Each structure stands twice: as C-alpha cells, then as structure tokens.
Amino acid sequence: MAKVVLPLEVARTFAAGETEHEFAARDVRELMRQLEQRFPGIRARLERGIAVAIDTEIYQDWFVEPIGPDSEVRFLPAIEGG
Amino acid sequence: MGNEENVGKIIDYSGRQFKQIGTRVVRPDGVEKVTGKANFGADFKANGMIYARTVRSPHAHAKIKKINVDKALKLKGVKAVVTGADFPEIDVNDKAVGEVVVSYYDMAHNTIARDKVYYDGHVVAAVAATSADIAEQAARLIEVEYEVLKPVMTAEAALKKNAPVLHKHLFTQGVEPKPDKPSNLAARSQFKLGDIEAGFGQADVVVERTYTTQTVHQGYIEPHACVASITADGMVNVWCSSQGQFMVRAYVAKICGIEISKVKVTPAEIGGGFGGKTVIYLEPLAVALAKKAGRPVKMVMTRDEVLRATGPTSGGSARVKLGAKRDGTIVAGDMELTYEAGAYPGSPVMLGCMTGFAPYDIKNINAVGWDVVVNRPKAAAYRAPGAPVAAFAVESAVDELAEQLGMDPLELRLKNAAVEGTQAPYGVKFGPIGYKETLEAAKNSPQWKAPLGPNQGRGIASGFWFNIGGTSSAEVMVNEDGTVIVATGNPDIGGSRASMALMAAEVLGIPYERIKPLVADTESVPYSMLTGGSRVTFATGKAVIEAAQDAVNDLRRRAAKIWDVDLEQVEWQDGQAVCIESDKHKPLTIANIAAKADKTGGAISGKANINATGAGPGFGTHICDVEVDPETGHVTVLRYTAIQDVGKAIHPSYVEGQLQGGAVQGIGWALNEEYVYSDDGRLLNTGFLDYRIPVASDLPMIDTVLVEVPNPGHPFGVRGVGETPIVPPLAAVANAVSHAIGKRCADLPLSPVRLLSIIDGK
C-alpha cells in the first residue's frame, strides 16, 4: 500500500483534517480515481496548481506516473520560479 | 552506444571525462552584445510603425468614473486610443490550470484597469500616434475622472478591522470556516512536520524574533518593450523580450481574445528578467492599438513606469522561533510569514514556508503563510520567489541560536545539515544533495580564515531552491557542410545558448564552434515552458542532449546505408561514424555524411519534445564580511564568497556569473533597496537614483566556489543554479552587520539612516 499525504488545507476540506492515507494504486491516474471515490470533489481541487511527489521525485505535470507498492506520494503546491 | 535499443534512451555520461563540457567558450551572443549591436526589445523596427504611450493612475486606490478620450483623438497624428472597454471580459474564476495557478481575470485587469485602479501607475488607457512626442501630448489630453478611495499600503493596514477592501470577490482561502465577507487576506497556507509542541518541549534554548523586509524590484536594466502588428485578416506578430515567447503568446491570446494560432511571438535579446519578465504588461495594449490603428505599434516603458507598475517582489514580515538542545541539535522550527501580494493575490508566501527550513534536518516544523493584498503593484516572481525573505529570518535565527549556544554558526549548520534522505519541510525526501559540501567548502575558504578588524563583522548564511524541470523542446539540424544548428524555445537569460551548444557538441563529438545555438520563435520550434525556475540548462539541456542523440542515430543510419552494413555495425565516436569491422570501411565524418544527405534519405536532424523530470535541488552557503562606519551607519562590503552545489557546471563562467549576480541582488536587498511610498500611496523613488541597486564600486569581487555533487536526473549531472544564489545573501549581510555593531539587525534594508538609529539605540 502506498502512503498518500494530502496538503493540510485539502485535508481539512475533504478528509476531516486527516492528511495521511493509504491507497493501493499502480499509477497516479488510478490513485486520482480512488481518491475521488473516497473524497468526492477532491480531484478538481488537486488538479489546480498542485504537484505530485513520488518518493524523492517531484512531478509538476503529473498524469500516469507509476507508484510503487511502498511509495510515498505527496501532494504539494506547484513551483514555478523566477 | 551503437545499437537500436539506445534510441530514445538517455545515455548516462556521469563519471566520464568530458571533452567540451566545463570549458569556457565564447558565448554566441557575446560580440553583438559588447559592441552594442544586439537587438533587445526596444530595438525592433517595423514598416509604418507608430508609437504608443500609456495613461496611468496617479492614485493608489480609486474608482474610475469616466474616461474622456475625445481631445486626444482630435490631435493630429493620433491613430488609436484604447481603454479597458476595448478588451474582452474575462470570468473572475478563469484560471490557468496546470502549473502555478494564474488568474486570467487578475492578469487582464492588471494590464488595463476596468472600473477600479489599485496602485499608483495602474494603466488606464493607451494611445498610439505617429511620433512618441505626439503620443505623449495625446496621453496628457486624455481626461480621467476618479473617485479616490483610501489605500492600504501595508499588510498591517490591510488586515485592520474596517480596512478598505480591495476586491469584493476576494474571500480568504485556506481558513475554516470559510468567511462570508470579502477581505484583503487572500489565503492562508500551512506546512507541518511532526509535533512542534513536543519539539519545543525538548529544547534547552529557544530563540524567537520577527524580521521585516520591504518591497524590492528585480531591477533589470532593460525596461519592458515590444512591437506588435496585426494583418487585415487578424494575424498578430509580437516582437518583445521576455522570459518565454510561448507564455507571451498564450497571455496575449487570452487577454485580447484571439486564438493562439493567430499569434506569433519572436523573442528579442533580453536585458535581465530575474522572474519579472515571466509575465506581460505592454503586449496586449500594443496589439489592441495595432488593431485599431491598422499600423504596427511600438511601446517602451520608461524607468519610472517599470518601478511603479511592474511586479516587484513582496515585502513582508517573518516571525521565526527555533529550539535546540544544548548539543546544538535543532528540535523544532516555527515560522509565520506575512507577504504583501500587491494589488492582486498571489505572493510567493507558500514557497517561503516550504523553503525556509529546508537546509536543516528538523523533525518538528510548522510554517504558516498569509497572502495579503495591498495597493502596490502586483508582485511578480523574483529569483527564488518567496525564499529570500524566509531564509533571511531563519538564517538570522540560526545565527542567534549559535550565539546563545556558544557554537560556531558553521558548526551548528553542519550538525543539522540536510543530507540525502532528509525530509524537506514540504515532506518530500531529498535525493543526492550537496549542502554539507558547501559548508565544508566554506570552512576551507580563504575568507573564513581572514582576520577581522574594528567595526568589522562576518556573517554566514545558507539557502535552498527546488529547481524545476518542465516541458522543453529541441531540434538539432545538420547542415550540408556538417555544421549544426540547435534550436530551442527558451530565451537565453544567463548564457544558456552556449551551454546548449556545449551539450550538443559533447554528444555529437564535434567542436563547439561548428554549432550554432538559437532561440526560435513560437512557430519554429514546439512548445516550451518559459525560462525560469532554474530549469533551462537542466530541462532544455536534457532535450538538446536527447535531440543530439536522435541526430546521432540518424547519422548512423545514413552511414549504414552508405557502407551497406547493418545499423549495429555502426558506432559514433568523436564526431565520426566508425564501422565495427574497421578494416572494411574508413570512418565517415559528420561532414562526409551530411554531404550525402539527399542521397541517403533527405535532411538529417534529431528532435526531442520532453517534460523533464529529475531536477536536483540547489543549496548554497554565503560568507559576507562588512565594515560599518559607526558615525554614519554606512556599510562597506569587504569580502564576499558564494558557494553552491551546482551539480555540473556546463560553462563555469556563466555558472559563476549566476552566483555573483544573485549575491549582488541579495546584497542590494539587504542594504539599500526599498520602495518608498507617500502617505497617499504614490511611489516616491521611481528611478535608479533613489531606488538604490548596488553600483559596481560598491562591491568587492564576489568570489565563488562551485561544488559539484552530480544530479543523477541529468545525463551530465546538471542542477539548476540561477535562483539559489539570491537566497542566502540577506542573512549573510545582516548577520555580518549584526556582528560588526554588536546588535541584532532584523529589519531590512540596513540603509545608513536605519542602521545609525539601531547603533544609537533609537
């Protein structure tokens, strides 16, 4: 099961403040489907300016990145820079 | 190398000796730039071109009651006038989805006001005429009737009860319960690790202080400038300097209500951007005027327009609390940041929360950020947006902690340094990083050992920036004579063209001088994300490497055809196709193969369209020595060393240049730069005389040390380098001054006036 960590504000709105969850998903697309099932409306919120980190790699434009069985998946704000 | 399986794969070069990477070649734009011939945004001319000037609000906060353009239109030579009414309405919820959330509504209204103005300098109208003089006269004839409103010029004022509210549709995000009244507090964000109460419970020593900084501008020497033209059938051409021609195209299309396919943007050379040119100001105005006038329109900002009305970065305050055990282990960090976003939401306060504690392995962290709108120009990105102010506070706090613990500030940092596997404040674990190595290099630097005299002080500080990857495209085209063109879609703001050519040269095995790198317009290369986020040498470099490898495979295929052998027989070595059975066929140079291109299948090229992942974060450590004149508060920077983990320096001179440039901007931010407003919200220092960026004689040589811990995410080990250098200097300078005068300096800038009152205890 992959550990999935939601941003604080999103967790407050959709998951009663609980940031850490477990999901068995083989990639980000499947994870989003499962998240939406458990927390309806969360997908639209996560698709706005949010990046996804899988273990040490941060993906700004995420879609179908693979998730390992022991991966840690974190949602964090997208970063641009100057 | 040498077989089909490697097509499309990245071949790892790390660990190998490079032939051309790491050499200091002459940049392709060098001669033009030093002889004054390079074409920047204001140098472009079009046939029949006319000139435009803007009309800008003199009020910080006001309703627009009426705009009368009749007198202007009657002036001989005037060809067109536009106001907000000439631009399509955009839905207040229209945001760019994907990267950072960009509100098109805010962007469009910032470009030209609709019913309200939100800062001194906010564009209200624009006029185009046959000469700049006439346009200026016409601008003075445009009559605007305002109902002046009370402005709020600081976050403190904006958050007071009964403060005037800037936007009726702005309801604070990130707070529960959701507010039912609009306010100037745009958003709250928070990042947590562990349990800070428990953390502080373990602390033997706690330091806590509030730090403040002022609004500062990116300070690029080249003002914004563009030429726009539109044909009778609606095809738009824009020439401008920017940090991204595709960004300009997208934003122009959106604000003007034109399809993207009808807009072509050609990038000019850029005279500095630093993040401030990742957005647009003049281009939609020029396009709208060109449409009305039926002539190409040129617009160039004056310096005072740049300072009044283009995005500076946020000033703000930072409260930081650090707790440590007696042995120096930092057990908890608490930070609260309040940043001024300017007229529209979107300060980089979240990024400040994410980066402030990043150099340290702290198990218990809490970082809260407040994004507040005020009647100042809308903030734009400035080199590691959000990070410098947070780092100023944290690195000053670490310095104070070292004093209280009786520990050397460098040793305290070494003890708590983030390493591979450390969890960053935003939760993600670091891959291979070189922070500790920068501290070791600082320890061994000549400056660290240099003796200090009376009224002198030394400060050390560290900093971090994520660096990003992103979408980049590259084409490598082989000419009939075997020379090569490398085309990418990223404006060169730091010498990246030379680096692209070096990377292609390394892969192709031909000399750098045989390669011409260029920055293509929006119709000549596939989409590329803008230049920023310290991404170009990394991400666009990766695309160039892949495109070059693709070209190499094409060259191998042609050689195989020429020799009539299988592709597996052909290797590529040092710019030549070599047959494995070497006695059968002599090697073919790239020129040999290129000469036969038509016969072997047509033009030879390679391409790569990627979204680069695997960016490596950059850590830096800076040392600053100052001398303070105790009777006047004047600060002299005696010595400065900037040390950074750069992964792999493709062109060492330009990497060093990034370190020096960021350090200098940070020094200016710390010592003399600040926006000064009148009580009624008008900017008082609208030029470089009174907006004081450092001049060359103000600074010693900025010594640099390049640490190279390769980033495994790039074939040559590249890490982004451009932004990290501006993160440490604020605290490096403030710590140095604090030590020189024996008092903690927590409010920037440390101008002589401010510093003397600290020294005199006022």
Place this chain on the structure above:
Amino acid sequence: MSFGGNVSEIQFATPQTVKEAVKCLAGAKGRAKVLAGGTDLLVQLRAGMVRPALIVDIKHIPELSAVKREDGGFRVGAAVSGAELGANKAFRKAWPGVLEGLELIGSTQIQGRASLGGNLCNGSPAADSVPGLIAAGATCKIAGPKGTREAKVEDVVAGPGKTTLKPGEFVVSFFLPKRPKHAGDAYLRMIPRTEMDIAVVGAAVSLEFDAKGVCTDARVSLGAVAPKALLVKAAGKALVGSKLDDDALEAMAAACRAACNPIDDKRGTIEYRTKVAGVLAKRAARIALERAQA
C-alpha cells in the same frame, strides 16, 4: 528621444560672445534656459519638467570655457567641465576640496559635461560643488541686460531649484581668491552607495593657518541640510584661533548641527542629517588641516 512637447518648437541659439548671449536671452519669446553641459537640463527636458521656448548654448563663448590665473587666484568659466578642471594641476593643488565636490557629480561620462555653473544654477540643495565654492569664498561674475555684476556664491541660490538671478542673467565665471601658504580645503558627502548618488549630507571646510599652526580663517559650508547650501559662520568662528583640537572641532560640529534645517525625505531623516552634518564637518576639517600642513 522625446521632449514632452513638440521638439520643433524649441529655438536653439549658439552665441559667440557674452553680449550676444545676453541679447538672445532678452529676446526670448517665453521661457529661456541656458545650456552648458546639459546634465541637468536634458534630464528635465526628457521628463517633461521644463518646456522652454529657447535654449541658449553658452559653450561657444571663450570666456565661459576658459580657466585663467587672475590676481594670483583662478577665474573659471561657468561652462568648464569637471573633467577639464580636474586636469588642471595648479587648480587641484590650490583647491582640492572644490575639485572633490565637482568630481563627485555623476560618473565619468557626466564629468565630461558637468560644470560649476550648471551645478550652482540648477539650485539643488544637495549640489556637490557648491559647499566647496562657498567655503573657498568664491564669487560669480554675472552678465545680464543691465551689464555685469559680482555676487558671492552663497547668495546665488534662493531655494530648491531657484536662483536669485534676474530675468536674462546668467553666470559667466567664478573667481577663487589667491591661496595663502598653510591653507587647505576638503569636501565630504554622505551617500548610501559609493558613487553615482546624491548627497544626503555635504560638508566643505576651507582653512588658513599661520606659521605656528594656529587657524587664522575658517569657512564651513553644509549642503543638503537646508533649502540651500549654508555658510555656517559660527562653525568657522569655533575653529579660528585654535589648532583644531578635539574641543574646537566638537564646538564646530555643534554649530553645524544647530545650523541644520533639513527635511525628512526618502533620502534621510532630520535626525540623521543633523547628526551626520557634524560628523562630516569634523572629518572634512581634519583633511583640510592635513592638506594645509602638507
């Protein structure tokens, strides 16, 4: 380049003599501006701060561009550039403080054009060359419709941006008197950067000593601390008769502080300017002393 108005409407004259220049100015239909180096005028034209009907370029008049010895002193044309005056070895030997002030204006490029006349008549309270001239006891020769007259430099500026020149008058030259033995001058200014900046405080001191090292004459002038540059008589008095010991210098500094009448603005506070005026006057006095003893 845009001039904030219709360029073709500005008349431009290049008189070859003082008499011709006076005639040009008298015949102006509307506002007339005198052009020496133009380092203030051109900036103001571009910013639309001034819209003259006539510009009179005085650089073609030999007297305006000449540096001559006169009665043991120096007569410096009002349009002589900083670069040119700075290359004059004799002038530098006699008046290093006056030169210091002039040479601080702008940058190397600006120095090729900037002049004492322009710096004085632009009327900025922070003008760098003015305190040095006042401390030197310099006078101006002024030409106008009623003939020529002499005026002390400290009487030429009326207030910020304003001179006491009558309509049609312009400054022709400066006279700096013969320098006795054992004399020295110096100018210091406080700026946040190291160059290319505008004085937050300026202090000029000119000193004369007898053979025993006792100060026989002292003139102290402060810039940027009042609507115009000040001649602080009490500060000079505090030094006369002394050997510039610490007490005398402190009394001088106190007199300087008392004479200050600055404003709070984006460049400095009243408190800061007042305090630093005393600090700089002391430091300038010490340098002037060293030069007098050399």
